[in-house]
Amino acid sequence: MALYHDLELKVYNSLTGEKEIFKPIHEGKVGMYVCGPTVYNYVHLGNCRTFISFDLIYRYLKHLGYQVRYVRNITDVGHMVDDVDEGEDKIAKRARIEQIEPMEIVQKYTINFHQILKQFNNLPPSIEPTATGHIIEQIEIIQQIINNGFAYEINGSVYFDVEKYNTSHNYGILSGRKIEDLMSNTRDLDGQSDKKNPLDFALWKKAEPQHIMRWTSPWGDGFPGWHLECTAMSTKYLGSHFDIHGGGMDLKFPHHECEIAQNEASTGNSPVNYWMHANMLTLNGKKMSKSTGNNILPNELFSGKNTILSKAISPAVARFFILQAHYRSILDFSDEAILASERGFFRLMDAVKSLPNLSPSNHSSIDIHSWKQKCYNAMNDDFNSPILIAHLFDAVKMINLIKENKETISASDLTEFTKLINAFVFEVLGLENVEEQQGDNKKLEGVLNMLIGMRNEARANKDFALSDHIRDELLKLGIQLKDGKEGTSFLL
Known part of the structure; x- marks a missing residue:
């Protein structure tokens, strides 16, 4: 029997601001949509945190026995810089800078995105639709919104009528923003565009003659609005009403707010039961920014x-570091923090590696079942990976006590203990196998032993200048050699 029958999972719903008991629309099945990248540049570490967070959620839902359809899109339509309705197309701008075709840009950065997430050991989604592959569906939704009276066409562009929508619906239901406040903050833009209201957002934009990415529509040549594509692709593969919609915290407004409005305006349905948002990653206490140089790419x-x-830093350690914080909390990335995480990672992996060598006893002096419940309680509390990891380190202590013959474990408990630890470490957290991660360390150890042998040979030949040179050069690299009675060792 699937685990979800016996466990109560609670999910924080951004729509209500509360943790709610998770109940899928269809028994045993979950539909989850996560906003993917706009592929006009290399994916940055902050984006990766969002995708790793939802990979954890995907993995745990599967672990509980749910059949999950995970849809994550690729935005390959050129939208405006800074995601506004006016300005320069992101993909076209990058294509002009790199002097290649827009779809070459799309291909180049989509490949990079897949490569990086594979290195982080993310599972691929069930479906990965592209915006350009769903132009027809987007046009159909626009027409439906127009037919329902919530959009208008002007000069070849179509805009969503926010004020009209708000008379019968609640624009701001997700973000908590009030339309009156939004109106007062944008009133100075009146008259600067074709919009009836500065809050209105584009469903379809007329393509100017120089615009490269363009499609034919009932309103003329143009391209769809940024918010529209996710409405089209999520509902096509998950239905007009589905379980989970996720993304970064920065997408809550306006992107996800507009998605709700589009769905309700076209179908009359509120599209999603549980809205989930992953928080940002900062670097040395400051927001990541390419312009200031406070930024680091995965590679x-x-x-x-x-x-x-x-x-x-290996991808597995970086993933472990990210999962040591709850997905809804801000996480600060620094040299000190990631190195501490690396030490913890290898301590955990060493313990996991030693499990097959533990000797069982006739009885257990440790309570495996209580520990198991604590692990599930953590993950069932809105996917609380840092608490799960804390309990895994409790397991590390238990393993060490068993190795030291200070605690005992029965054969049946050892079998379950081993199965559970491997499930939580590799299946749920998605960490890489320890042997793969330690491969580079073994290579380094081999090179250092070779240099130590060369230094020993130099000393035997009384070539102290070479001997000292090897020692001093290694020290510059942060590797200290220690000479003792049993030979020379090194300290990284």
Whole structure:
């Protein structure tokens, strides 16, 4: 029997601001949509945190026995810079800078996105639709919204009528913003565009002659609005009413707010039962920004080729670091924090690796079942991965006590203990196998032992200049050699 029958999962719903008992629309099945990237540049670490957070959620729902349809889109339609209705197309701008075709930009950065998430050991979604592949569906939704009286066409563009919608619905239901406040903050823009109201957002934009990415529509050549694509793709694959919609906290307004409005204006349904938002990643206490240089890309993290960290960090350690914070909390990335996380990661992996070598006893002096319940209680409390990890370190202590013969464990408990730890570490948290992660360490150890052998040979030949040179150069790299009675060892 699936675990979800016996466990009560609570999910924080951004729509209500409360943790709610999770009840899928269809028994045993979950429909989840997560906003994917706009593929006009390399995916940054903050984006990765969002996708790792929802990978954790996806993994745990599957672990509980749910059949999950996970849909995550690719935005390959050129939308405006800063996601406003006027300005320059993001993808076209990048294509002009790199002097290649827009769809080459799309392909290049989609491949990068997939490669990075694979390195983080993210599971691929069930369906990964593209905005350009769903132009027809977007046009149909626009027409339905127009037919229902909540949109208007002017000069080849179509805009959503926010004020008209708000007379019978609640624009601001997700973000908690009031239309009166939004109106007062944007009133100075009146008369600067074709919109009836500055709050109105584009459903379809007329393509100017120089605009490269364009499609034919009933209103003329143009391209769809940014908010519309997610409405089209989520409802096509999950229905007009589905379980979970996720994304970064920065998408709550206006993107997700507009999605709700579009759905209700076209179908009359509130589209989603549980809205979920992952919080931001900061760097050294400040917002990540390419313009200020306070930014690091995943490949810079993995290679060590950056000016922020003191060493290269493996994808598994970076994933572990991200999961040590709750997905709804702000997480600050720093050299000190990631190195501490790395130490914890290898301590956990060493313990997991030692499980097959534990010797069972006739009885258990430790309570495996109570520990198991604590682990599930953590994950059932809105996917609280940091509390789960804390309980995994309690397991590390238990393993060490068993190894030291200070605690005992029966054969049946050891079997269950091993199964549970492996499930939580690899299946739920999605951490990489320890052998794969330690491969580079083993290579480094081999090189260092070779250098120590060369240094020993130099000392035997009384070539102390070479001997000292090897020692001093390694010290510059942060590797200290220690000579003792049993030979030379190294300290990283």
